[in-house]
Amino acid sequence: MMPAAKHGDPQLGVDIHLCIVPPGTPVPLPTPHISVVFDPFDYIPFIGATTTVMGMKRANAGTSGIVVHIPPGFPFAKPPEKDDELFMGSATVLVDGELVLYEAAAICLHLVDTHPQAGLAPALGSVERAHFYKWLIWMTNTMQAMLMHYFYADRLVDPGNVEGARQIKAHAQARVGECLKQLDTHLAVQGGEWMLGGRFSALDPYAWMLCRWTRVFDERPAREYPHIAPFLQRMLERPALQRVIAAEQLAPPLV
């Protein structure tokens, strides 16, 4: 069994802070600190974590903690931050026995490999398989990466650069809009119900997830595209997706 971090987990550590040592010299000193994993963001409806570990919100890379530093006998030159962030760990994880896997596209490929009877991808070496790879990598590398810029624009600018972050968010939304147009056109021209035409594959839940994330866009979310909209509904009719929605307690609007 692999350990999983959650809100309320304690952390102990030592880092270096400048302290004022008589007669007034700033000296870098090792400073013990204790903290508790807690991220208010995870309690925001629709955006926060829906996965729990032993009844507590899960923690992953990027989750915050509340930290208390113990002064090493001298006052701090500048008070240390009161919050910290888990920077190790992963954002999306599959636990399969001893295997702990992150990266959504890698998880999809692993599920394809371990459930051949489900037919979640076309035959190895086929032209359809090549297109399957193309779309999976496009989704993770192009569309999802741009969605990350939309959701976390503040990570790409200096602290407090509100205008910079606003611009990044707006441009990322426009770029994702281009991706949605590409998806919509693809669904229109390939003619079938799914990303690979007539056959359902691991691409479809992935595409649904990325389209779902756009539900907060202030212009033209995925549900407003003529060919994406019925695809999203077809996905919603699948019992497996209904089970995911129930397990993750996803609340409307789902897309």
Ligand SMILES: N[C@@H](CCC(=O)N[C@@H](CS)C(=O)NCC(=O)O)C(=O)O
């Ligand atoms: N490339 C990673 C990206 C993971 C990702 O997009 N995570 C989203 C949804 S959980 C997120 O908001 N992560 C939180 C973060 O980056 O802080 C994957 O595909 O697993």
